[in-house]
């Protein structure tokens with residue numbers, strides 16, 4: 001493989017820039033040329049492609065977002081779009097492609113692999129919802145950002161002796177909610193994986209905690225459950241406890257990546273290039289039990305992941 005491309009796709013995540021830097025420098029170190037593709041698969045279809053040198057990725061390791069921009073492309077989901085994308089790769093001499101993103105982006109990489117472009121995926125999402133890996137780039141920064149914001153809400157919640165519902169991102173997964181729930185000492189954590197939608201239980205819990213002398217009641221609500229504002233209104237009416245909802249939103253996706261995100265991104269970026277250099281294709285990079293691993297994309301997409309039950313149990317045990 002003489003020339004590789006790199007793109008970021010789907011929702012951005014802090015650490016994507018560190019991964020781009022690692023891909024570029026590892027490849028250049030191996031004597032390859034590197035092309036940066038703007039705006040994910042959408043930019044690939046429009047041939048928004050530039051040469052990247054080692055200097056082009058200077059000073060980006062500490063920056064949030066992605067210098068290559070990102071997008072979601074409807075056209076690329078069609079067989080015609082995929083054919084066109086493979087053709088654009090061939091026209092630009094791109095024999096190998098590193099795709100930094102989530103499951104949807106990997107499915108696209110799998111299609112390109114079928115069409116003769118060697119592809120490797122790197123898990124980049126704040127949601128931690130990729131089954132083939134214990135870690136996804138961006139999660140650590142996102143949970144730290146959310147944790148700091150929730151600490152601030154907690155201060156005012158205590159002063160006013162309120163109940164606060166704080167909604168965190170995660171799409172259909174509850175990892176951010178669970179980690180913040182533990183880190184922020186929440187009284188309740190609503191997880192899409194296990195929430196039974198019995199609001200009366202939640203109301204009873206708030207009343208019981210009040211009787212036990214709790215000054216605030218922090219509820220971390222996962223985006224996958226949502227409806228925090230209407231939930232707050234119902235809880236206030238049923239408990240008589242003033243209740244406010246805060247939706248943290250996209251602030252969780254920004255900011256300078258933590259050390260963990262920079263290091264994992266750097267390792268995964270280099271590992272992806274190692275795989276391409278060995279002629280491998282249709283792979284997703286991951287980390288399992290502290291080891292760097294890679295899986296066939298189709299196999300990776302079939303894998304299932306569930307919230308660690310022990311963590312859920314501990315979160316409950318510590319909220320009394």
Ligand code: F6P
Nearest residue numbers: 011125126127169170171223253
């Ligand atoms: O996948 C990352 C994520 O931030 C999810 O947590 C959230 O559901 C989604 O992306 C939001 O997407 P958008 O930026 O398109 O609103």
